[in-house]
Amino acid sequence: MTDELRVVGRDHPIADAALKVSGALVYATDMRLPRMLYAKLLLSPIAHGRVAHIDATEALALPGVVAVFSHENAPQRLYSRYRLLPDQDCPEDEPLFAETVRFAGDRVAAVVAEGLDIAAAAVRLLRVQYEELPAVLTAEEALREGAIPIHPGGNLLSEFEHAAGERPEARGNEVTVTVATSLPRAHHAALEPHSCIADCDASGKLTMWSPTQSVFGARTVVADLLGLSYSQVRVIKVPMGGSFGGKQEFTLEPVTAFMAMTLRRPVRLALEREECISSTMVRGASTSTVRVTADPAGVLKDLEVDTLFDAGAYGTSSIDYVDMMTKKLTRLYRVPQYRHHCRVVYTTTPVAGGCRAWGAVDITAPMEIAMDRLAGRLGMDPVELRLKNLVEPFDRELLTGAELGDARIRECLVRGAEAFRWDERVQQDPGRGRYRRGVGVACGAHKNGMLSDTFPDFSTMTLKMNEDGSVALGASLHEVGCGAVTAMRLIVAEELGIEPEMVSVTEADSDLTPYDFGCYGSRVTYVCGAAARQTAVALKERLLEVAAVLMGRPVAELCFRGGRIEAASAPGEGLAPAEAVMAAKTVLHEDVSVQSTHQATSNPGAYSAQFAEVVVDTWTGLTRVTDFLAVGDVGRAINRAMVVGQYQGAVQMGIGFALCEEVGLDTAGRVVPGGFKQYHVVNTPDMPDVKVILVEHDGDDGPYGAKSVGEISVVPTVPAVVNAVNRALGTSLSDLPLTPAKVVAALR
Amino acid sequence: MKMSLTVNGTRHEVDVRPTARLIDVLRDELGLTGTKEGCGEGECGACTVLVDGKAVASCLMLALQACGKEVTTVEGLAHGGELSLLQRQFIAHGAVQCGFCTPGMLMSAQALLMENPTPSADEIRTALAGNLCRCTGYSAIIAAIRAASGREADRADGSA
Ligand code: FES
Ligand code: FES
Numbered sequence: 001m002t003d004e005l006r007v008v009g010r011d012h013p014i015a016d017a018a019l020k021v022s023g024a025l026v027y028a029t030d031m032r033l034p035r036m037l038y039a040k041l042l043l044s045p046i047a048h049g050r051v052a053h054i055d056a057t058e059a060l061a062l063p064g065v066v067a068v069f070s071h072e073n074a075p076q077r078l079y080s081r082y083r084l085l086p087d088q089d090c091p092e093d094e095p096l097f098a099e100t101v102r103f104a105g106d107r108v109a110a111v112v113a114e115g116l117d118i119a120a121a122a123v124r125l126l127r128v129q130y131e132e133l134p135a136v137l138t139a140e141e142a143l144r145e146g147a148i149p150i151h152p153g154g155n156l157l158s159e160f161e162h163a164a165g166e167r168p169e170a171r172g173n174e175v176t177v178t179v180a181t182s183l184p185r186a187h188h189a190a191l192e193p194h195s196c197i198a199d200c201d202a203s204g205k206l207t208m209w210s211p212t213q214s215v216f217g218a219r220t221v222v223a224d225l226l227g228l229s230y231s232q233v234r235v236i237k238v239p240m241g242g243s244f245g246g247k248q249e250f251t252l253e254p255v256t257a258f259m260a261m262t263l264r265r266p267v268r269l270a271l272e273r274e275e276c277i278s279s280t281m282v283r284g285a286s287t288s289t290v291r292v293t294a295d296p297a298g299v300l301k302d303l304e305v306d307t308l309f310d311a312g313a314y315g316t317s318s319i320d321y322v323d324m325m326t327k328k329l330t331r332l333y334r335v336p337q338y339r340h341h342c343r344v345v346y347t348t349t350p351v352a353g354g355c356r357a358w359g360a361v362d363i364t365a366p367m368e369i370a371m372d373r374l375a376g377r378l379g380m381d382p383v384e385l386r387l388k389n390l391v392e393p394f395d396r397e398l399l400t401g402a403e404l405g406d407a408r409i410r411e412c413l414v415r416g417a418e419a420f421r422w423d424e425r426v427q428q429d430p431g432r433g434r435y436r437r438g439v440g441v442a443c444g445a446h447k448n449g450m451l452s453d454t455f456p457d458f459s460t461m462t463l464k465m466n467e468d469g470s471v472a473l474g475a476s477l478h479e480v481g482c483g484a485v486t487a488m489r490l491i492v493a494e495e496l497g498i499e500p501e502m503v504s505v506t507e508a509d510s511d512l513t514p515y516d517f518g519c520y521g522s523r524v525t526y527v528c529g530a531a532a533r534q535t536a537v538a539l540k541e542r543l544l545e546v547a548a549v550l551m552g553r554p555v556a557e558l559c560f561r562g563g564r565i566e567a568a569s570a571p572g573e574g575l576a577p578a579e580a581v582m583a584a585k586t587v588l589h590e591d592v593s594v595q596s597t598h599q600a601t602s603n604p605g606a607y608s609a610q611f612a613e614v615v616v617d618t619w620t621g622l623t624r625v626t627d628f629l630a631v632g633d634v635g636r637a638i639n640r641a642m643v644v645g646q647y648q649g650a651v652q653m654g655i656g657f658a659l660c661e662e663v664g665l666d667t668a669g670r671v672v673p674g675g676f677k678q679y680h681v682v683n684t685p686d687m688p689d690v691k692v693i694l695v696e697h698d699g700d701d702g703p704y705g706a707k708s709v710g711e712i713s714v715v716p717t718v719p720a721v722v723n724a725v726n727r728a729l730g731t732s733l734s735d736l737p738l739t740p741a742k743v744v745a746a747l748r
Numbered sequence: 749m750k751m752s753l754t755v756n757g758t759r760h761e762v763d764v765r766p767t768a769r770l771i772d773v774l775r776d777e778l779g780l781t782g783t784k785e786g787c788g789e790g791e792c793g794a795c796t797v798l799v800d801g802k803a804v805a806s807c808l809m810l811a812l813q814a815c816g817k818e819v820t821t822v823e824g825l826a827h828g829g830e831l832s833l834l835q836r837q838f839i840a841h842g843a844v845q846c847g848f849c850t851p852g853m854l855m856s857a858q859a860l861l862m863e864n865p866t867p868s869a870d871e872i873r874t875a876l877a878g879n880l881c882r883c884t885g886y887s888a889i890i891a892a893i894r895a896a897s898g899r900e901a902d903r904a905d906g907s908a
Contacts, residue, residue: 013839020847021835021854023782023822030781117765189882191786191794191848241784241848242882273787481846481883641842641888648885649845676791676880684876684886689869 008494008704011641015486015505016239027239028195028211033266036197037066039259040119041269042109042126043279044101047135047669048150048348051099051108055127059111062125064118067263070109071099074258079225081249082317082353084217084517086224091315093151096225096255101130102150102313103348104670105278112259112267135669139285139310139345150313150346157311158319158344162326164399167293167302167337174301176293177373181366181734183718185310185663186283187276188355189653189681192241194280195270196252198260206233206257211240213248213478214518215508221250222257230510233257237508243480244653245354248520249316251280273675277350282663284318284352285310286362288325290370298380298388300335305363307342312351318344321352325359328715329367330398331445331605332409333389338398348669354520356650357711360446361657361718368442368719369734372726381426382441382723383417390443391605393699400453405604406699408633409443412609415693416631417441420611430728437626438728439613444715446606448700448708449523457523457600459531460514463492463539464593467585469578471496471539473532476508476516477524482649482710483642484524488532490638491703495536497563514595522606522708525638529703531598538594546584546592547575604700606712607633610651614724618747621740623725624686625655630717631693635700635707647713648690654717656682659737751815755780756824764811771795771806773814774821782822782851786880793879796852796859797821803859805878822851825858834858834896841892845883853879857893866897 019025056068074097080090098106109126113119136142142155149155197209206228212218215235223233240247252269260267271280286309293302307325311318326340355361375385390413391397393406417423422441430436451457462474473492479485485505493500506513516528540560547565548555551574557567558574566574575583584590613627630647637643660680664672672678698705718736725731725738731746752761755778762777774780774797783806786794790808797806798820825832834857837843844850853876860867860875867875872893873886881889 011842013842014844014847016847017839017844018831020844020850021822021831021838022826023780023851025847026781027784027848029785030775189880191792191846191880191882192784193786240846241786242846244882273789273792481848483845642845645842645845645884645888648887649881649883650885652885653882675789676787677789681880681882683878683880684873684890687873687886689887689890690885 005704006494007490007500008638009636009640012486012490012500012639014483014642015489025239027192027241028197028209029270031197031209033197033199036266036268037112037114037263038116038119039110039112039256039267039269040123041107041275042123043275044098044104044106044108046101046130046132047104049101049130049132051101051128052131053129054109058125059122062118062122064114065111065122066114067112068109068126069097069259071095071097077225079221079254080316081221081251081254083221084214086220091157094314096258103350105350106313107255110255110259112263136348137665137669139308139347142345142347150348155346156343157315157346159342161339161341162399163339165337173296174293175296175374175377176291177370177377178289178291179366179370179373179734180287180289181369181736182287183285183362183365183736185285185350186355186657186661187663187679188244188246189679190242190244190246193271193273193276194247194252196256197266197268198256199266200261200264204232206261208235208253208257209238210235210253211238211247212250212253213243213480213520215476215510216515217518218250218253219510222253225254226258226261234511237478240480244356246281248354249281274673277663277675277679278671281353282312282350283355284312288363288366290366292370292374294374294378296378298378298385300333300389302337303329303335304339305366307340309342309344310347310349310352311344312347312349314351316351316353318352321354321359325363327399328360328363328445331404332391332443334391334395335398349665350663350671356653357446357715360444360711360715364444364715365718365722365736368716369722372723373732383413383422386413386443402603405602406697407605407607408695408697409445409607409609411695412607412631412633413443415695416609416611416629419693420629422611425613434617434619436616436618436728437613438724439611440720440722440724440727441609441611442716442719442723443609444607444712446708446712446715447522447603448526448606448702449600449603450517450521451600451603457527458597459516459528460595460597461531461535462514462593462595463535464591465539465577465581467578467582469498469576470502473503473505474513475506475528475532476513477505477528478508478519480519482646483639484519486642487525487529487638491529491532492536495533496540522711525706526702526708527598527600529638529706530701531596533703534598535594535596538596542592542594543577543580546588546590547580549588550575550580550583602701604707606708608712608716610716610720612720612724614721614728616725616728616743621743623659623738623743625688625721628688628690629693630690630713631695632709632713633695633707634709635702636696636705637694638703638706643694643709644692646709647692650713651690651717652682652687654714655721657737658718658721660739662737749812751812753814753817753819755819756821766812768811769807770809770811770814773811774806780821780823784848784851786848793856794849794852796855796879798855798859801859801862803856822854825854834861837892837896841888841895843884843888843892849879849881853881853889861897869894
């Protein structure tokens with residue numbers, strides 16, 4: 001199919017690359033509105049306690065300070081920062097400003113001033129007295145008898161079990177391994193810190209500029225909280241310097257909106273790096289114990305997982321996040337019985353929320369580490385063990401019965417093993433000296449959109465043709481930085497037979513662009529991309545209708561040929577689309593534009609197999625990833641360069657999650673200060689040149705067969721690296737990240 | 749305090765607080781918002797600018813320290829509306845995703861190429877050690893810099 005495609009499937013720079021390399025793209029913190037005020041938050045320095053008294057006298061006396069807000073003068077209504085749909089079931093447990101602080105980083109107060117330096121100085125002048133309560137720093141502690149309840153309903157936010165299938169009769173020769181794997185709190189580390197601007201005009205209309213993943217969700221949360229109608233709140237998506245889930249939930253929007261509405265002036269709230277780490281969202285800490293049973297030939301018979309998930313101080317998305325964890329493993333492996341028992345627990349620690357791949361990383365790491373352990377017990381090659389159990393194309397998965405589509409994980413693994421020379425490299429001796437070398441493999445599964453038995457997925461777009469034949473796609477896109485806008489442009493250009501430069505694409509504006517859920521759930525390429533293509537098809541039909549009237553011929557006789565609309569019976573006669581648009585305006589008094597809604601009817605699996613080589617320094621415990629191959633079942637690359645780039649970036653994140661990234665807390669529950677000094681993100685010298693192989697094929701419903709990339713790309717990285725370290729050292733490490741200290745301790 | 753500095757070839761007289769950082773003067777006083785702040789602590793490189801030809805974290809430097817010096821920001825790379833070769837190679841190699849690290853990456857790369865016009869891949873990696881990127885995995889950035897250095901670049905996209 002690729003040969004027939006003109007623009008789809010080739011390498012294209014991201015649409016706004018020229019703006020980005022010249023420093024001209026305006027991100028939220030680059031904006032300045034007339035009379036704009038600057039807000040600075042006072043974050044709780046303690047993990048748990050009551051705010052007994054706030055003395056703002058000195059702060060308010062500072063010239064330039066406009067207001068101080070706290071629980072004393074803000075609405076007390078509790079809300080969920082995660083809510084997208086008004087009737088969604090989300091725990092409402094968070095106030096704008098805390099009277100009871102529930103983690104070090106909780107919002108206690110905010111100062112709004114004429115300048116940022118004034119606001120920062122005034123925050124230091126706020127005198128707050130706290131009555132401390134016992135901190136609860138781990139999920140285990142939170143569940144202990146007599147633990148202090150963090151919220152009125154107690155510390156167990158949710159407990160549930162998903163189970164399906166039946167375990168075949170035991171023959172007595174099965175092999176079972178049980179492995180507990182812990183993942184720490186992680187920071188998304190988008191390079192752009194969180195920021196948001198809100199303004200409220202004299203009519204009471206609130207406008208917000210936010211690098212958000214969902215303008216409609218932000219609108220829902222803000223309007224419901226402040227008692228406004230949805231038409232009184234307009235949210236405009238502005239350029240975003242990365243998110244990875246960290247900006248999915250509405251962390252800053254509610255408080256910024258409240259301050260702007262109260263003051264009737266534009267207010268900007270922008271966080272510093274340390275504040276991003278401690279006070280926005282983290283990937284929650286979790287421990288999952290995998291108990292997997294196979295027959296002597298390595299065929300899985302039973303899979304049980306128990307997960308204890310630390311939601312932190314507020315519920316936000318944690319229940320859904322853990323629910324999503326459940327649904328990943330049966331997309332990957334055939335197994336007769338699967339059971340996942342989950343507990344989601346409040347603690348007085350930073351708030352957990354959405355993070356790239358939404359639980360797939362968190363459960364695939366335990367599973368794939370356990371699979372290597374199982375391979376070891378069976379004396380079987382890890383690739384061979386996986387090939388005995390991976391799903392086949394067009395399987396239905398066990399848990400929900402969903403069709404997996406043309407699932408090509410086996411092809412990913414086989415092609416990857418060959419390109420990586422797995423058979424040869426897995427045999428190599430790790431060495432006996434200071435440096436030990438090892439290779440590791442892991443597989444992962446994810447999804448394409450939010451469609452499930454309980455949730456819909458669809459996207460609406462408009463497309464109009466201009467008088468010169470160029471087109472404008474009206475869509476609620478939320479570019480996170482990896483090229484969603486560019487992908488839509490390519491799809492529309494491909495379908496209409498025009499150059500990508502002839503297609504303009506909007507991002508989301510809750511007042512102006514059609515409804516769309518937002519950028520998450522690996523839905524943009526698969527669902528929005530299909531909507532873009534469908535809308536382009538609808539525009540072609542509309543052009544034919546218009547041309548039929550203008551040419552006085554039946555529509556059925558007309559077709560597109562060589563970029564013109566012609567009658568089959570009269571070649572040479574006809575109209576260019578631009579001429580049809582002009583004539584529609586002047587002769588028919590009509591516009592050539594369409595609106596179309598694409599409803600997703602499938603949610604196939606997205607897959608990746610990844611291979612890592614590491615060298616571990618046994619003296620220092622430092623691990624270096626020296627070679628890495630990622631193979632992705634992407635269906636079809638819409639923009640090849642960006643697909644490869646997303647894979648390479650995902651591997652950088654996954655290597656960090658495996659080896660060094662952890663939001664550390666001190667004994668009082670405070671995030672260890674230091675920003676990126678403490679939170680180590682993998683930098684250039686420590687990154688291998690990641691090789692990427694794309695498995696492409698027809699067979700799924702996405703545009704040109706395309707499937708999701710941005711989340712699946714990170715799913716198998718952590719266990720591939722961990723399995724490589726364990727092979728190099730002969731260890732069975734599974735407490736992440738594998739810091740030098742842990743490696744050295746394991747070797748003692 | 750009054751001070752003068754030259755930014756992208758233009759001399760500016762500015763009135764600064766003694767504690768103002770160079771990044772604040774560039775962004776807030778001069779409106780050169782291309783320089784980004786990712787951490788404010790010298791750890792991410794997003795704020796990198798050239799001061800007298802050397803790459804400097806503008807979040808760590810006091811504005812007064814740049815008094816009388818020549819500062820180049822990302823806005824100063826293009827000439828007469830034409831993007832520089834380095835900028836064009838960043839675009840061509842897909843080295844730009846969210847773009848927040850890009851200005852700093854470009855300035856670190858520019859400083860490197862001014863000092864060492866034909867760096868090896870390892871030299872590039874070392875020169876970019878202080879510039880974090882969360883989107884690209886760095887490969888495309890390194891390929892873009894190699895291409896701008898006039899060397900034959902390895903396959904930019906890492907396709908095997
Ligand atoms: S903002 Fe200066 S190094 Fe990060
Ligand atoms: S392109 Fe997003 S941080 Fe580098």
